[in-house]
Amino acid sequence: xxxxxxxxxxxxxxxxxxxxxxxxxxxxxxxxxxxxxxxxxxxxxxxxxxxxxxxxxxxxxxxxxxxxxxxxxxxxxxxxxxxxxxxxxxxxxxxxxxxxxxxxxxxxxxxxxxxxxxxxxxxxxxxxxxxxxxxxxxxxxxxxxxxxxxxxxxxxxxxx
Amino acid sequence: xxxxxxxxxxxxxxxxxxxxxxxxxxxxxxxxxxxxxxxxxxxxxxxxxxxxxxxxxxxxxxxxxxxxxxxxxxxxxxxxxxxxxxxxxxxxxxxxxxxxxxxxxxxxxxxxxxxxxxxxxxxxxxxxxxxxxxxxxxxxxxxxxxxxxxxxxxxxxxxxxxxxxxxxxxxxxxxxxxxxxxxxxxxxxxxxxxxxxxxxxxxxxxxxxxxxxx
Numbered sequence: 001x002x003x004x005x006x007x008x009x010x011x012x013x014x015x016x017x018x019x020x021x022x023x024x025x026x027x028x029x030x031x032x033x034x035x036x037x038x039x040x041x042x043x044x045x046x047x048x049x050x051x052x053x054x055x056x057x058x059x060x061x062x063x064x065x066x067x068x069x070x071x072x073x074x075x076x077x078x079x080x081x082x083x084x085x086x087x088x089x090x091x092x093x094x095x096x097x098x099x100x101x102x103x104x105x106x107x108x109x110x111x112x113x114x115x116x117x118x119x120x121x122x123x124x125x126x127x128x129x130x131x132x133x134x135x136x137x138x139x140x141x142x143x144x145x146x147x148x149x150x151x152x153x154x155x156x157x158x159x160x
Numbered sequence: 161x162x163x164x165x166x167x168x169x170x171x172x173x174x175x176x177x178x179x180x181x182x183x184x185x186x187x188x189x190x191x192x193x194x195x196x197x198x199x200x201x202x203x204x205x206x207x208x209x210x211x212x213x214x215x216x217x218x219x220x221x222x223x224x225x226x227x228x229x230x231x232x233x234x235x236x237x238x239x240x241x242x243x244x245x246x247x248x249x250x251x252x253x254x255x256x257x258x259x260x261x262x263x264x265x266x267x268x269x270x271x272x273x274x275x276x277x278x279x280x281x282x283x284x285x286x287x288x289x290x291x292x293x294x295x296x297x298x299x300x301x302x303x304x305x306x307x308x309x310x311x312x313x314x315x316x317x318x319x320x321x322x323x324x325x326x327x328x329x330x331x332x333x334x335x336x337x338x339x340x341x342x343x344x345x346x347x348x349x350x351x352x353x354x355x356x357x358x359x360x361x362x363x364x365x366x367x368x369x370x371x372x373x374x
Contacts, residue, residue, distance in 0.1 A: 018223070021223070022219075022222075022226065025226045025227065025230055028230055029230050029233060032233030032237055033233060035237055036236060036237045048243065049342055049343035049346040049347065051244070051246075051346065051350040052350075055349075055353035056244035056246045057244060057246075058244060058245075059243065059244070075339070112247075117342045119346075120343070121342045122338060122340065122341060123338060123340045123345050124338035126342050126345070130250060133250060134250045137250075148247060149248050149250050150247045151245065151246045152243055152244070153245070153246060153350070154242050154243065155242055
C-alpha cells in the first residue's frame, strides 16, 4: 500500500505564530502615525513661559482649540497658527482667525481656546490672539458673556 | 476502514496530478530542497518539520520594516508632559471700560458690601519690559518679579486675618507694556491668582484687534 504523499508531512504549521505580533505592530504604527499628526498640528515648537506658584492646572479633557503664536526673531510673531492653518499677523489675518474661531464656537459652544506663545514673544503680539478669541465669541453670537481662554504655561515638573 | 478512507485521497492526488500536468513547471507534493536533500536521516526529519517548507512568503523583511517604523514613530512623537494651563475668562468686548477678565471659578460678588470697601475701580499692575511690576492707585509700589506674589498676598483681605486692602474678588487688571515679554505677563497673572485673587485679567484696549506694531 502506498502511503499518501501529501499527508506524510502532516499539516503545515508555523513554529511561532507571527500573526498577532504583526497585527499588534501594525496597530501601534497606525496609532503613532495618527497621534503624531494630531500632535504636530497642535504643537508648534516654542519655549512656553515658566511658572512657579502653581496657579496653573493640568489641562482636563474638555474640547479645545489651540492657537499658537509662532515666534519670530526679536520677540515678534511670524504668524498665528490654528491647527494646520496659519494666519498672518495683520488685521486681515486676525479677522480670519476670529471668523474661524467663531465657526468653531458655533459648532461646539463649550469649546475652550488654548493660547500658546513663546516666553520671549512681546505682549503686543500675544494680545491680538486673545482679542481674536473675544472677537470670535462676539461674532459667533452664542449666548455666553465671556470667552474662556486658557494660557498654556510650563508647569512645575515635580507635581507629577 | 483504512482502505476506504484512503481511496478518495488517492483520487484527489490523481486529480491534483492532472491539474499539475496542465501547469508548466508545477509539481505536486514536497518541493525538492537544495542542500538538505542528502543529509542524515535526523537532519532530513528536522527539515521536514521546520519553518522553511511551510512558510512560502518570507516574513522577516516585513517584520523588520514594521519594527523600524514602530520605533521611528515612538521616538519622534512629541508629548507635552509639563504643560499646564491657567484658565482666564475674557470679556466679550472691550466696550465695558476696564474689562477685567475673571479668573476661572470665581464666585459672584456678595451683595452686602463693606462700607469701607474701595470703589469699583481696579488695581492696575503695569508690567515693564524688564519684568518689574508697578502697582497702580491704591497700592503704589514697584515690585520685582520675585516679591510680587508675597506683596499681593499681604494686601488681600481674608476672613480671620488682620490687615489687607482688597477683597479676593477685587478686580486686578494687568497691563503689560507692548515690549514686555509674554513670560513676564504670565508670571504677573500667575502671582495674582496664586495670591488668592479671583478676578484677574489682562487689560484690553478698545479697537485693538490689529497687531500693535506694523
